Every structure is written in structure tokens, then in C-alpha cells.
Amino acid sequence: MPSFEKIEVRLLLINLLTKMMFCLWQTRLSAVLAGQAAAAIANLDIVENENIPDQARVKGELLREKIRALDLPAIGEVRGIGMINGVQLVKNRETREKFEANAGFAKRVSYLGWENGLILRPLIDDGLQISPSVVITEKQFDELVAKLGASIDQAYQEYCSK
Known part of the structure; x- marks a missing residue:
């Protein structure tokens, strides 16, 4: 089970990326940022699941x-x-x-x-x-x-x- 700190970091990352996507929506970069957000979250999953630290x-x-x-x-x-x-x-x-x-x-x-x-x-x-x-x-x-x-x-x- 993820710790409180890991959940908090994940929520902050999602919040930041959501705000960036909203700001850049009119520039058509939101699809790119959505992919980057998904990749960032997948990387966090790997770090947690494989116990990298x-x-x-x-x-x-x-x-x-x-x-x-x-x-x-x-x-x-x-x-x-x-x-x-x-x-x-x-x-x-x-x-x-x-x-x-x-x-x-x-x-x-x-x-x-x-x-x-x-x-x-x-x-x-x-x-x-x-x-x-x-x-x-x-x-x-x-x-x-x-x-x-x-x-x-x-x-x-x-x-x-x-």
C-alpha cells in the first residue's frame, strides 16, 4: 500500500499536470501533456512496485x-x-x-x-x-x-x- 507521502506526491503531480494541460489547451499541446502525465504516473508505479529506493x-x-x-x-x-x-x-x-x-x-x-x-x-x-x-x-x-x-x-x- 502506498504511503501518505507517495499519494500526496502523486496528487500534486496530477494537479500540476492538469493545470498545465488546461493552460495549454488552446495551443493543442494538451494531448502531448496527457501522454507525459501518463508516463510520469507509470514511472511512479515502477518506482513503488520495484522498490527502487x-x-x-x-x-x-x-x-x-x-x-x-x-x-x-x-x-x-x-x-x-x-x-x-x-x-x-x-x-x-x-x-x-x-x-x-x-x-x-x-x-x-x-x-x-x-x-x-x-x-x-x-x-x-x-x-x-x-x-x-x-x-x-x-x-x-x-x-x-x-x-x-x-x-x-x-x-x-x-x-x-x-
């Missing part, structure tokens, strides 16, 4: 555990919510010492990840954002974590050899 929570925590298990010296912290995850890269894990501002360590890891077939988003202060789709499989998780580990390790070896 819980899947994101469980899979996100699994991903963070696997990244922590890499136990690499350049990984300072792994955090996130759902499938939106961040990895803080550090020069020294024990002291949490950061890389020099001009080192561009996260950018280098992101570039190496790209070469390995992994899309990473470098953030300021040497962080990485990793946001896989909620439909990711266990095998894909393992592949993602292996490529991430290889990219971080290679960038760290390059940095240490300078």
Missing part, C-alpha cells in the same frame, strides 16, 4: 563496502547515500594528508578510469563521484571496483615515483 540503499552500501575493501593507501574515506557515492583521495590514509592543490590527483584517476572503461567524476579537493545505475549487477559491481582500484593504484604509483 530500497534497492538503491542496499546496492549503494554494498558498493561502498567493496570500495573500502580495496584497502588502498590513497583512499581516505568512502561515503554516500543510495547510489550516489564519493571517494576521498588522500596522500596519506593514516594522517589524512591531502595531495598538493596543483597535483590534480582526482583528475588523473578519472582519466585513467576513462581509459579503463569507467566513468568517474573528479570533484574539488581530490574527491571522486561514482554513481552507477540502480540496475547494476553483482558482476558489474566487481568490474567497477576492480577498474576503480586499478585506476587509483596506477595514479598513486605515478605520483609516488615523481
Whole structure:
């Protein structure tokens, strides 16, 4: 049974789309908007029926555990919510010492990840954002974590050899 909040969101969406259709009725876009409203409601049904928020929570925590298990010296912290995850890269894990501002360590890891077939988003202060789709499989998780580990390790070896 849908919760009160889900019903309220659905009613607000229907109300908003109804008002938009009424306003645009004379421009003959109402049929298009009606189709979009139906699609939006169908998407809400999928999110509810397949329990997407819980899947994101469980899979996100699994991903963070696997990244922590890499136990690499350049990984300072792994955090996130759902499938939106961040990895803080550090020069020294024990002291949490950061890389020099001009080192561009996260950018280098992101570039190496790209070469390995992994899309990473470098953030300021040497962080990485990793946001896989909620439909990711266990095998894909393992592949993602292996490529991430290889990219971080290679960038760290390059940095240490300078």
C-alpha cells in the first residue's frame, strides 16, 4: 500500500499536470501533456512496485563496502547515500594528508578510469563521484571496483615515483 507521502506526491503531480494541460489547451499541446502525465504516473508505479529506493540503499552500501575493501593507501574515506557515492583521495590514509592543490590527483584517476572503461567524476579537493545505475549487477559491481582500484593504484604509483 502506498504511503501518505507517495499519494500526496502523486496528487500534486496530477494537479500540476492538469493545470498545465488546461493552460495549454488552446495551443493543442494538451494531448502531448496527457501522454507525459501518463508516463510520469507509470514511472511512479515502477518506482513503488520495484522498490527502487530500497534497492538503491542496499546496492549503494554494498558498493561502498567493496570500495573500502580495496584497502588502498590513497583512499581516505568512502561515503554516500543510495547510489550516489564519493571517494576521498588522500596522500596519506593514516594522517589524512591531502595531495598538493596543483597535483590534480582526482583528475588523473578519472582519466585513467576513462581509459579503463569507467566513468568517474573528479570533484574539488581530490574527491571522486561514482554513481552507477540502480540496475547494476553483482558482476558489474566487481568490474567497477576492480577498474576503480586499478585506476587509483596506477595514479598513486605515478605520483609516488615523481
